[in-house]
Amino acid sequence: MKKTSRAALPALAIVALLILWEALVRILEIPSYVLPAPSQVLAALWEDRAALLRHSGVTVAEALGGMGISLVCAVALGMLMDVSEGVKAVLYPILVVTQTVPMIVLSPILILYLGFGAAPKILTVVLMCFFPIVVSFTDGMGRIDPGYVNLIRTYGGSRLQVYTLVKIPYALPALFSGLKVAATYSVSGAVVGEWVASQAGIGYYLLRVKNSYALDKMFASVLVIILLSLMMNGLITLLQRLCMPYLYRK
Amino acid sequence: MKLTVERIAFRYGKEPLFKGLSFDVAAGEFVSILGPSGCGKSTILNLLAGILTPESGEMRVDGAPIHGMSGHFAYMPQNDLLFPWKTIMQNVCLHGRIHGDPKAAQARAEALFPLFGLAGYENAWPGDLSGGMRQRAAFLRTALCDADILLLDEPFGALDVISRGDMQDWLASMKQHLGRTCLLVTHDIDEAIYLSDRILVLTGRPAAIHREYRVTEANRTRDWLYAQGALRHSLHDSIRGLEAGPC
Numbered sequence: 260m261k262k263t264s265r266a267a268l269p270a271l272a273i274v275a276l277l278i279l280w281e282a283l284v285r286i287l288e289i290p291s292y293v294l295p296a297p298s299q300v301l302a303a304l305w306e307d308r309a310a311l312l313r314h315s316g317v318t319v320a321e322a323l324g325g326m327g328i329s330l331v332c333a334v335a336l337g338m339l340m341d342v343s344e345g346v347k348a349v350l351y352p353i354l355v356v357t358q359t360v361p362m363i364v365l366s367p368i369l370i371l372y373l374g375f376g377a378a379p380k381i382l383t384v385v386l387m388c389f390f391p392i393v394v395s396f397t398d399g400m401g402r403i404d405p406g407y408v409n410l411i412r413t414y415g416g417s418r419l420q421v422y423t424l425v426k427i428p429y430a431l432p433a434l435f436s437g438l439k440v441a442a443t444y445s446v447s448g449a450v451v452g453e454w455v456a457s458q459a460g461i462g463y464y465l466l467r468v469k470n471s472y473a474l475d476k477m478f479a480s481v482l483v484i485i486l487l488s489l490m491m492n493g494l495i496t497l498l499q500r501l502c503m504p505y506l507y508r509k
Numbered sequence: 510m511k512l513t514v515e516r517i518a519f520r521y522g523k524e525p526l527f528k529g530l531s532f533d534v535a536a537g538e539f540v541s542i543l544g545p546s547g548c549g550k551s552t553i554l555n556l557l558a559g560i561l562t563p564e565s566g567e568m569r570v571d572g573a574p575i576h577g578m579s580g581h582f583a584y585m586p587q588n589d590l591l592f593p594w595k596t597i598m599q600n601v602c603l604h605g606r607i608h609g610d611p612k613a614a615q616a617r618a619e620a621l622f623p624l625f626g627l628a629g630y631e632n633a634w635p636g637d638l639s640g641g642m643r644q645r646a647a648f649l650r651t652a653l654c655d656a657d658i659l660l661l662d663e664p665f666g667a668l669d670v671i672s673r674g675d676m677q678d679w680l681a682s683m684k685q686h687l688g689r690t691c692l693l694v695t696h697d698i699d700e701a702i703y704l705s706d707r708i709l710v711l712t713g714r715p716a717a718i719h720r721e722y723r724v725t726e727a728n729r730t731r732d733w734l735y736a737q738g739a740l741r742h743s744l745h746d747s748i749r750g751l752e753a754g755p756c
Contacts, residue, residue: 404588404590406586406588406590407590407592409558409560409584409586410584410586410590410603411603411607412559412560412578413558413559413560413578413582413583413584414583414603414604414607414654415578415580415604415607415608416607420607424592424603424606424607425592428592428594428595429594431594503594505593505594505634505635505636508634508636508637
């Protein structure tokens, strides 16, 4: 199968599903407060575009802030665990256990401690994104061919140079795999934080339109959340191409 | 520089690999080490490079004892170990980059690229090069180290027969230009005869020098190599008669 037709198949499947959805709503005359048709969702999206754009900006800022903090913390902790087996033995199991705590439960607690500003939302994003990044980065460094490290050492390289010249570049593909997973979590994390207590953001908008039973606008905000997640994922893919041009050589 | 290895002992687990291994390599000499599989040929290079530490014995360069990663050796392992995330130029200048002088290393490398058959590939990625070219790039990286002694661990072992032959011809022509003391570990008897001033044959574990061959021919060609039937036969028998212990 050709590459283009392979890529087009999921898009065609989605379009077919939307047509079916639209047809069922029209044929069965389902009212919009029960299930809005895709055309009604798009109309709501266009009608409320200014508000959606404003709230999206807030959510994206929270997601990016949380991703940035997660990345810095994950790289620092990943290196610490790589340097010291003892630190890894203590921290790694704790990190795994933290993933069993649902973030929706933690969000109200964070708001009690950090107030109603952006901080609890960003921290929710950090708690959701940190784990996939740190695990992928640590595993990436752990899989290195020891020959690379020995080469740097026999050339007189320092321990720091082993990291800067070999271990970190070697772990970059794994790190970006973790970042792609985290990118999709980041928008969800921000929205969860906004649900609990906020005055702006797509999560806040979603709660507001839910209270007014505007189902078409609820679906519109879900569509925006999907688009924002895809945009974050695309941003990471773009960064990956810039950081690892050798993987995309012609 | 002269290399002396004296009464080295080393073991993996409980099994001794060497119990007093001794040999020396004269300044500027090209010495190959042959021996049965698993006898510890590559371990000798790892000990010299400082990747492994001997239990006892002494290693000296020009009479001065060496310990750990001494900086006297440039080690070329079996795999080319080029960094896929760096261009060929950045790869070959690795030693200069580590020691804070990448520009000087690049100037030296630029002059050597044609000699190593890499002209025009300065900005290529390692993944774009053939196996032979990658090995030449790894060789250039090794040659650009300011080390006195080159340790070559089966540098052409991963290549196909034709590429390996080409690389052996190329290295034979480069020996004088390199002008360094070289210690080559190889499984290939022809490679050892073609390139070496002296060949050391190791016994099985615990390994010791079983026999030593001198190769004095100055004008070496493939025809000359293929005419060395008696030497090849003798080396073959010498290695075959010595089975390695269990790995």
